[in-house]
Structures are given as structure tokens and as C-alpha cells.
Amino acid sequence: MLNFADFNVTMRLINPNLPLKIYKGHAIDKRCVYLVISKYKPISLLSTKMITVKKFYDNNQSVWRMLFSLNSDSHSSKSMFDNIFNDIINSLCLINSEEKALNTLCSRYEHWQRLLSKIPESFGRLKQQGLLSELYIIKKFLIPQYGVSQSIEMWQGPRGDKQDFILPKTWVEIKSVSLGKREIHISSLDQLNSDNSDGYLSVVTLQESNIYDNTAISLSILIDEIESMIDDDLVLLDFRNKLLLVGYGMNDDEEFIFKITNIEFFCVNQDFPKLKRRDIPKAIKSISYTLDIDAIMDFNICPGEIKWE
Known part of the structure; x- marks a missing residue:
């Protein structure tokens, strides 16, 4: 377990065999989060009503950090959030290059971002x-x-x-x-x-x-x-x-x-x-x-x- 004080989150590494370091955990306010760490600079990703995305450069470690935070505490939203990252992680399993893995992660997230943007406000x-x-x-x-x-x-x-x-x-x-x-x-x-x-x-x-x-x-x-x-x-x-x-x-x-x-x-x-x-x-x-x-x-x-x- 790791505590990233800058983000107020406690996390665990998902799979040490992946070319990217991806952590899963909870923020101090109990929100579900995923953290991605890479030496390469990621593109800027858009947040959605459901997921907030932030990226930071850590000067001490000389790495980029991308934090994906869930904005809802509903069971359905948590399930969707995990499903999105399960899909992203599965897309990285056969990739050896960290830079290519980061590009793939961003591309898969953008795919989901477009889908999430279409979710209706209500379901009457x-x-x-x-x-x-x-x-x-x-x-x-x-x-x-x-x-x-x-x-x-x-x-x-x-x-x-x-x-x-x-x-x-x-x-x-x-x-x-x-x-x-x-x-x-x-x-x-x-x-x-x-x-x-x-x-x-x-x-x-x-x-x-x-x-x-x-x-x-x-x-x-x-x-x-x-x-x-x-x-x-x-x-x-x-x-x-x-x-x-x-x-x-x-x-x-x-x-x-x-x-x-x-x-x-x-x-x-x-x-x-x-x-x-x-x-x-x-x-x-x-x-x-x-x-x-x-x-x-x-x-x-x-x-x-x-x-x-």
C-alpha cells in the first residue's frame, strides 16, 4: 500500500508486470481513484460528469502522474469505473513499451470518454x-x-x-x-x-x-x-x-x-x-x-x- 500525500489517496499497484505503473485506491473523501505514473508526458484528457482527470509533473521523481477520480458513489458508477479500467488494463497486457502503453491508455480512455458523454441525465x-x-x-x-x-x-x-x-x-x-x-x-x-x-x-x-x-x-x-x-x-x-x-x-x-x-x-x-x-x-x-x-x-x-x- 502506498500513500501519495500530494493526492490524499491510499493506493495499491494493480499489476507489476505492466509497462505502466497503475494504482487503484480511494481518496480521502472515499472516492474511487486510479493513478497512472509514467516518465512520458501524457496528452491532456477531458473530464466527464462521471470522471475527473488531472495530470501533474512530479519534479522530485521526474515522472508524470495522471489521477482519474470517480465523481459518484453509486454502485453502478463504481462498477462502470472499474469496467473502464479493466478494459484499459487488458489493452496493455501485450504491450512492452511504456510510451506505447501510455498512448494506448489515453486512446482507450478517450474512447470511453466519448461513450460516457452520451449517457443521459435521466432515465425516465x-x-x-x-x-x-x-x-x-x-x-x-x-x-x-x-x-x-x-x-x-x-x-x-x-x-x-x-x-x-x-x-x-x-x-x-x-x-x-x-x-x-x-x-x-x-x-x-x-x-x-x-x-x-x-x-x-x-x-x-x-x-x-x-x-x-x-x-x-x-x-x-x-x-x-x-x-x-x-x-x-x-x-x-x-x-x-x-x-x-x-x-x-x-x-x-x-x-x-x-x-x-x-x-x-x-x-x-x-x-x-x-x-x-x-x-x-x-x-x-x-x-x-x-x-x-x-x-x-x-x-x-x-x-x-x-x-x-
């Missing part, structure tokens, strides 16, 4: 409704087809991919709507477009319910059901990371209970009514639009017709 009814719809598609359709590990891997929406699910030869975008609503919002030109293949749009209709409805489901129940199917620690870690990235568990919002009343699938091919990049002037950098669900019923297909492979 609409966000819960959207996440529940995606998880239900995983459990109901993807796991029976691909197994739980590959299904979690294909869930790429939380990491900022164009569509929610990237399958081996196609893709699936999920939209959730409340009962009685028959329109969906397309937030970008890329959401229903792919250079590689046609894909599928799934519209999940939900109705808010309560605990007395035995046909209803909540996010926590659905998440527990999926986690009970996972027997690989790395897959479980990936699943939980993705939940955190969409905002689940990061806030103290009330949990809602929903009944899924309908699931529709639509084939998004070249004839599907969508805006395409080639039809939009180059001066327009972003665009969103609304689709009338009843007006795209010619593209409606049953789940058995979907070419998952």
Missing part, C-alpha cells in the same frame, strides 16, 4: 420503454437464433453504432411506441441505411401497467432473466457495460412496468420509404423525420420470414 419512462423493447427482442428472437453470447455481442446500439443490432449479414433497428401511437421517429439518415445490406425495422408497442398485471414486465425482471442465461464473465461484463452506457442504473428514476401488446417487423429494402444520403444536399449535415407506421404496412413481414443469417 420513454428511455425505459426503448431499452425494454431492445432487450425483449434479444430474449425473444435473437437468443433462440444465435445464443446469448453472440446476441449480446450483436447489440451495438449502446456503443453508438448506426443500428441497434448488427447481425452477420443484416441489421435490425428497434423502435418502441406507446399503445395507440402509430408513428416513429427516425433520428438520422444512417438509422435505416446500410452500405452492406438491407435490414429490418421492428416496432414494439407497449402499454404502461402495474405490478398486479401478471402479463406485464419491468426492466429489472427482464435484465435478471437475460443475465441468468449468461455463463461467461466477459459476456456478462459486456452486457452490464452496455446497460450503463444507455443510462440504466446511473440515476434514481422510478422504474416503470409495461405490457408488450404488439411486435411488428418491416423489411427495410431499397423500396422502403426512407431518406437516403445521396438524395440530400451535401450542405445538410444532419436530418431526422417521422414515419407513419400504417403507411409502411406493405413492408410488414412476420418473424418467420426474417432472414436472420
Whole structure:
């Protein structure tokens, strides 16, 4: 155990075999921290709402110190913080050069910083409704087809991919709507477009319910059901990371209970009514639009017709 008086932290070295010295510990105010020490000067890294980053030059030791401090004491935040550094540390295991290791660490942190910047401030009814719809598609359709590990891997929406699910030869975008609503919002030109293949749009209709409805489901129940199917620690870690990235568990919002009343699938091919990049002037950098669900019923297909492979 080491006490770095300059930082008011007590820490332990994580792995002496790494080319960088990385310590983990707690600050005097009990916040979780990681400290990185290198003879090379690191780039300046941005702090986030969740993590504060500071760098210092130690004239006495002639080294640079980078301190990563967690700004929250919630269990979910601590789990995410540890997951981030587990990922960073794993990326360094095959690197022998200290300078290259430092560059890799900074690059991986910047990757996570971009993801963390997208975590919503709150996780209310609409966000819960959207996440529940995606998880239900995983459990109901993807796991029976691909197994739980590959299904979690294909869930790429939380990491900022164009569509929610990237399958081996196609893709699936999920939209959730409340009962009685028959329109969906397309937030970008890329959401229903792919250079590689046609894909599928799934519209999940939900109705808010309560605990007395035995046909209803909540996010926590659905998440527990999926986690009970996972027997690989790395897959479980990936699943939980993705939940955190969409905002689940990061806030103290009330949990809602929903009944899924309908699931529709639509084939998004070249004839599907969508805006395409080639039809939009180059001066327009972003665009969103609304689709009338009843007006795209010619593209409606049953789940058995979907070419998952």
C-alpha cells in the first residue's frame, strides 16, 4: 500500500508486470481513484460528469502522474469505473513499451470518454420503454437464433453504432411506441441505411401497467432473466457495460412496468420509404423525420420470414 500525500489517496499497484505503473485506491473523501505514473508526458484528457482527470509533473521523481477520480458513489458508477479500467488494463497486457502503453491508455480512455458523454441525465419512462423493447427482442428472437453470447455481442446500439443490432449479414433497428401511437421517429439518415445490406425495422408497442398485471414486465425482471442465461464473465461484463452506457442504473428514476401488446417487423429494402444520403444536399449535415407506421404496412413481414443469417 502506498500513500501519495500530494493526492490524499491510499493506493495499491494493480499489476507489476505492466509497462505502466497503475494504482487503484480511494481518496480521502472515499472516492474511487486510479493513478497512472509514467516518465512520458501524457496528452491532456477531458473530464466527464462521471470522471475527473488531472495530470501533474512530479519534479522530485521526474515522472508524470495522471489521477482519474470517480465523481459518484453509486454502485453502478463504481462498477462502470472499474469496467473502464479493466478494459484499459487488458489493452496493455501485450504491450512492452511504456510510451506505447501510455498512448494506448489515453486512446482507450478517450474512447470511453466519448461513450460516457452520451449517457443521459435521466432515465425516465420513454428511455425505459426503448431499452425494454431492445432487450425483449434479444430474449425473444435473437437468443433462440444465435445464443446469448453472440446476441449480446450483436447489440451495438449502446456503443453508438448506426443500428441497434448488427447481425452477420443484416441489421435490425428497434423502435418502441406507446399503445395507440402509430408513428416513429427516425433520428438520422444512417438509422435505416446500410452500405452492406438491407435490414429490418421492428416496432414494439407497449402499454404502461402495474405490478398486479401478471402479463406485464419491468426492466429489472427482464435484465435478471437475460443475465441468468449468461455463463461467461466477459459476456456478462459486456452486457452490464452496455446497460450503463444507455443510462440504466446511473440515476434514481422510478422504474416503470409495461405490457408488450404488439411486435411488428418491416423489411427495410431499397423500396422502403426512407431518406437516403445521396438524395440530400451535401450542405445538410444532419436530418431526422417521422414515419407513419400504417403507411409502411406493405413492408410488414412476420418473424418467420426474417432472414436472420
